[in-house]
Every structure is written in C-alpha cells, then in structure tokens.
Amino acid sequence: MRKLSLRKQAAFLALVLAAAAALATPLRVKDLGKVQGWRDNVLVGTGIVTGLAGTGDSSANRATRQALSNVLSQFNLSVPPEQVNSRNVAVVMVSASLPAFAREGDTLDVQVASSGDARSLVGGSLLLTALRAPNGRVYALAQGPVSVGGHRYDANGNVVQKNHPTAGAIPSGATVEVGMENTQPARSQVTFVLAEPDYTTASRIATAINEQLGPGLARARDASGIEVQVPAALRDEPVGFLARLENVTVEPDRRARVVINERTGTVVSGGDVHISPVAISHGDLKVTITSQNSVSQPSFLDRAGPGVVTAVVTNTQMDVEEAGGTGFLAGAGTVSDLVQSLARMKTSTRDIISILRAVKAAGALHGDLVIQ
Numbered sequence: 001m002r003k004l005s006l007r008k009q010a011a012f013l014a015l016v017l018a019a020a021a022a023l024a025t026p027l028r029v030k031d032l033g034k035v036q037g038w039r040d041n042v043l044v045g046t047g048i049v050t051g052l053a054g055t056g057d058s059s060a061n062r063a064t065r066q067a068l069s070n071v072l073s074q075f076n077l078s079v080p081p082e083q084v085n086s087r088n089v090a091v092v093m094v095s096a097s098l099p100a101f102a103r104e105g106d107t108l109d110v111q112v113a114s115s116g117d118a119r120s121l122v123g124g125s126l127l128l129t130a131l132r133a134p135n136g137r138v139y140a141l142a143q144g145p146v147s148v149g150g151h152r153y154d155a156n157g158n159v160v161q162k163n164h165p166t167a168g169a170i171p172s173g174a175t176v177e178v179g180m181e182n183t184q185p186a187r188s189q190v191t192f193v194l195a196e197p198d199y200t201t202a203s204r205i206a207t208a209i210n211e212q213l214g215p216g217l218a219r220a221r222d223a224s225g226i227e228v229q230v231p232a233a234l235r236d237e238p239v240g241f242l243a244r245l246e247n248v249t250v251e252p253d254r255r256a257r258v259v260i261n262e263r264t265g266t267v268v269s270g271g272d273v274h275i276s277p278v279a280i281s282h283g284d285l286k287v288t289i290t291s292q293n294s295v296s297q298p299s300f301l302d303r304a305g306p307g308v309v310t311a312v313v314t315n316t317q318m319d320v321e322e323a324g325g326t327g328f329l330a331g332a333g334t335v336s337d338l339v340q341s342l343a344r345m346k347t348s349t350r351d352i353i354s355i356l357r358a359v360k361a362a363g364a365l366h367g368d369l370v371i372q
Contacts, residue, residue: 029192029205030246036191036225041098041180043139047129049090049112049121049146055165056090056124057116064091064116071127090118094129094142096174103179110142110173113166120165122148131174142174188235190228190242197224200253208250256367258335258356263372265349267356269335270367278364280355335365 048067049056057064065084072079093115096108112126124146131140148168194202202220209218209228218228234241258269294313335356342352360369 026249026251028246029208029248029250032196032201032205032250032252033192033194033224035242036193038100040100041133041139043096043098043108043131043133043174045094045129045131045142046115047092047094047112047142048127049092049114049118049124050088050127052088052090052118052121052124054087055120055122056087056118057114058087059085061091061116064089067091090114090121090124091116092121092126094126094131096131096140096142098133098139098176098180100180102176104176106176106179107172108140108142108174108176110144110170112146112168112170118166120148121146121168122150122165126170126173137178139178140174140176142170144170144173146170188230190230190238190245191221192226192228192245194224194226196255197222198253198255199223201250202226204250204252205248208248209245212248213244257370258360258365258367259370259372260353260356261372262353265353267339267349267353269339273335273365273367275333275335275338275359276364276366278359278362280359335367 046067048064048071059065062081065081068084068086068089069079069081091114092112095111095113098108099106102108110126110131112121114121126143126146129142130138131142132138146168147170148165150165192205194205199220199222202223202225206218206220206226209226210216214231216229217231218226221227228245230238230241254270254272256270256273258267258273260267338355338359339352342355347355356365357369357371359365
C-alpha cells in the first residue's frame with residue numbers, strides 16, 4: 001500500500017510538470033500587471049468584541065477596562081475603569097483593505113485579532129469601529145458578529161483547542177464612508193506595471209501593444225514599466241482605450257524556478273528548468289532501538305540482608321541498518337525528466353525534494369530554488 005501511495009505521488013508530480021511545460025498560450029496584459037496608481041489601501045482600527053462566554057480579557061488588562069468605560073460613557077453611564085470587571089469583552093485590532101475604486105456604501109471584508117489576553121473570540125460581536133488610513137482619516141466603519149474558524153475550551157486544567165480562536169473575520173463587515181478620489185486615469189499617458197519585473201516580458205508587451213493598438217504607442221521604460229501614449233482621438237475616453245490595452249495578448253517569458261514546500265511535500269517546477277549532467281546517489285539509514293524491562297527478585301526475601309530490594313532492569317538493544325543507496329547518472333535535461341526518472345525508481349516525494357536541493361547545491365540545477 002505504501003509503494004502504491006508513493007507511485008501515485010510521483011505520477012501526480014510528473015503530470016503537473018508536464019502540464020507546466022505544455023503551457024505556452026498567450027496571456028492578456030491585464031493578467032500580468034496593472035496600470036500604475038491602481039493600488040489597495042490598508043485600513044486599521046481598535047475595537048471591542050462583546051458577548052464572549054467568559055473567554056475575554058482579564059481584569060488585569062487596563063486597555064480593556066478603559067475602552068469599555070469609554071464606550072459606556074457615550075450612553076450616559078459613568079463607570080470608572082477600576083470598577084469594570086468582566087471577561088465577556090476583548091480589545092481587538094481590526095483591519096481591512098480599501099480597493100482603488102471603492103465608493104461610498106461598498107462593503108469590505110474585515111479581519112479581527114485579539115490584542116489582549118483573551119482566550120477565544122467565539123460567539124462575540126464587534127462594536128462599531130472606525131477604520132482609519134495612515135493619514136488618520138476615517139474611511140470605513142466596521143461592525144458585526146465575528147466568524148472564528150476554531151475553538152478553545154478548558155476546564156480543571158484540561159484544554160481542547162482547534163486552530164487559532166483569538167483571530168477571526170467579518171465578511172462584508174465594514175461599510176465604506178469615504179470613497180477613493182484619485183481613480184481617474186491619465187488622459188495623455190499611462191504606465192503599465194508588471195507584477196513580476198522582467199526585461200524580456202516588458203519588451204514583448206511593448207511590441208504587442210504597438211502591433212495591436214498602433215505603432216509608436218508603447219515603450220518599455222525598464223523591467224517593470226511600459227509607458228503607453230493615449231491616442232489624441234481617445235483622450236476624452238480613456239476608459240475605452242484602457243479596456244483595449246488590458247486585452248492585448250502576449251506570450252510572457254518565464255524565469256526558471258522550482259518551488260518546494262517541505263511541510264506538504266509539494267514540488268512545482270516549470271518544464272524549461274534545465275539540469276546539467278550529474279551523478280546522483282541517495283541512500284537510507286535506519287536505526288531501530290528496542291527496550292525490554294525485567295524484574296530482579298531475590299530468591300529468599302526472609303534471609304536477605306539489609307538494602308536488598310526488588311529492582312527493575314532495562315535491557316536495550318540497538319540495530320543499525322543501511323539500505324543500499326540508489327545511484328544513477330542523469331544526463332542533461334530538465335527537472336521534469338529527472339522527476340520522471342526518479343518516479344520510475346519509486347522514489348518518494350520527500351526524497352525527490354532532498355535530491356533537488358542537493359542538485360542545486362552542486363550547481364547542476366540552472367534556475368531559482370524557492371523553499372517555502
């Protein structure tokens with residue numbers, strides 16, 4: 001059963017690599033970057049989550065007592081912070097992302113995280129919280145029940161916890177009060193910015209724009225920016241020109257890169273990552289330690305002298321087994337060819353990761369090795 005599982009993993013990995021190698025279709029420009037000035041804005045605020053079942057901040061948290069006292073004072077209730085003693089509330093940090101084209105009345109997803117010593121936010125609701133930008137201006141208001149993807153229960157020293165119950169989210173929990181003002185595109189010239197800077201891709205995009213929209217409109221300024229001139233006849237309608245610009249098709253260049261996730265045992269590579277001829281030998285060392293306990297009992301307890309007692313003796317045995325190493329000579333090719341060769345040898349995904357790292361260290365893997 002284990003060999004079958006390893007074989008399935010290797011076959012799936014080889015299929016992913018083959019699919020990546022076959023992917024060479026042109027892409028739209030809008031899938032490779034965005035127009036300069038189009039960006040999200042971070043909002044943050046401090047709020048209070050109420051309705052917790054005794055899992056909120058303790059009375060030792062002065063920020064919680066002061067915040068709850070301030071909230072009560074807005075409803076003509078004068079309660080000094082020293083008299084606030086409740087574990088049903090928690091002070092939290094609230095954050096959201098304001099899109100570039102957000103308008104008044106739009107809703108945003110909100111992230112909530114405890115900033116005190118609360119044990120769990122399960123069942124709590126966020127009170128009205130102002131979300132501010134770095135300039136100190138309020139752009140959105142957040143409120144609503146907190147959705148927590150976990151739980152934590154404790155009793156008599158026993159604790160049962162799943163995921164992180166001190167962080168949660170409120171889908172569509174914030175309402176935009178002030179929309180973004182700088183969303184009007186330039187009328188004479190725009191700059192298209194690549195998500196991954198690359199000189200070859202920037203040059204290809206400029207060439208594709210000149211071929212599909214008109215000669216002399218685009219020029220690659222550097223590895224990430226392409227300057228595009230808006231035709232004089234379309235400067236009163238820049239949105240229509242930008243729509244045509246986004247749908248220009250181009251075949252981007254790709255960097256030779258292998259991504260490895262050691263936690264999940266996943267390897268993803270482009271089909272054009274080349275490997276020089278290299279000799280690979282991979283073995284396995286297995287150490288087995290067994291312990292057996294036995295009782296040493298004196299034959300005649302009534303005749304035994306002072307200090308003679310029953311003793312427990314532990315016998316330990318250690319065996320070291322070194323499996324025969326798998327060695328072969330890999331010729332010049334790609335990572336896909338190497339993985340297919342290792343799959344035929346029934347090599348596990350974990351061993352493939354170790355081999356790829358060793359090949360990169362030997363200087364035979366010509367590409368970036370990204371380890372997550």
